[in-house]
Amino acid sequence: MKIYNFDAFKKLPHAILFDTDNTLYPYDEAHACAMKAVRLKVSRTLAITPDAFDDAYSEARRQVKKRLEGTASSHSRLLYLQRMLEIIGLGSQVLLALDFEQTYWRTFLSNAVLFDGVKEVLDDLRLLGIKTAVVTDLTAQIQFRKMVYFGLDHCFDCIVTSEEAGHDKPHPAPFDLALEKLNARGKNVWMIGDNPVNDVQGGRERIGAITLQKIHAGVIKAERDNAPDAAFFDFSDLRELLRTLANKSASREAVPS
Numbered sequence: 001m002k003i004y005n006f007d008a009f010k011k012l013p014h015a016i017l018f019d020t021d022n023t024l025y026p027y028d029e030a031h032a033c034a035m036k037a038v039r040l041k042v043s044r045t046l047a048i049t050p051d052a053f054d055d056a057y058s059e060a061r062r063q064v065k066k067r068l069e070g071t072a073s074s075h076s077r078l079l080y081l082q083r084m085l086e087i088i089g090l091g092s093q094v095l096l097a098l099d100f101e102q103t104y105w106r107t108f109l110s111n112a113v114l115f116d117g118v119k120e121v122l123d124d125l126r127l128l129g130i131k132t133a134v135v136t137d138l139t140a141q142i143q144f145r146k147m148v149y150f151g152l153d154h155c156f157d158c159i160v161t162s163e164e165a166g167h168d169k170p171h172p173a174p175f176d177l178a179l180e181k182l183n184a185r186g187k188n189v190w191m192i193g194d195n196p197v198n199d200v201q202g203g204r205e206r207i208g209a210i211t212l213q214k215i216h217a218g219v220i221k222a223e224r225d226n227a228p229d230a231a232f233f234d235f236s237d238l239r240e241l242l243r244t245l246a247n248k249s250a251s252r253e254a255v256p257s
């Protein structure tokens with residue numbers, strides 16, 4: 001655990017908000033496997049070259065992202081695949097789009113593995129009475145499926161998706177909705193995520209959260225104006241920090257006033 005702001009960690013938080021993708025599990029590998037499976041399936045099904053698929057898909061993604069920027073649907077694989085089929089001249093073949101989307105997420109989930117220590121941290125937090133929420137971009141359907149797949153569906157007090165909130169992070173809407181659901185407005189709240197802008201800057205500027213960045217291969221470190229209050233590689237470091245703060249507060253309570 002690298003602590004940049006020691007004043008932020010004098011006591012346990014009231015609640016912790018967690019990003020999901022690339023915070024609770026590494027995203028890049030699962031995504032790469034899923035894209036490879038889709039590329040193979042599309043090129044076999046439609047007799048087009050993988051390069052032609054790549055071109056059409058990246059153009060489709062660009063168009064959807066531009067049109068829906070800042071909303072959950074801007075990340076929709078289903079919309080990317082629908083538009084990809086239109087771009088290659090097949091029109092909206094919805095059955096194919098659904099089938100390719102299923103291939104993407106089935107492959108993605110079977111290659112996504114939680115980071116070590118995530119469940120243990122969540123158990124610790126429950127025992128300490130610290131509330132927890134997932135605050136994640138993307139549509140509810142797939143984010144709920146991920147929670148179930150990882151066995152985390154009973155581990156958080158609440159979940160907020162950007163589909164539900166109406167905007168992606170770093171818009172204040174998802175952060176505000178999480179605080180409302182946890183009844184944690186004005187309380188000491190930590191935000192944990194990988195993204196320097198969406199999670200670190202967003203958490204601090206929108207709701208005044210203490211921010212912790214999850215670092216691993218491929219994550220851009222939040223620095224200078226965006227620097228988090230702390231950064232960690234391993235969830236065991238987070239457990240250690242919580243244990244230290246819990247012991248501190250226990251010994252404070254034991255001192256007669």
Ligand SMILES: [Mg+2]
Nearest residue numbers: 019021022194
């Ligand atoms: Mg993330």
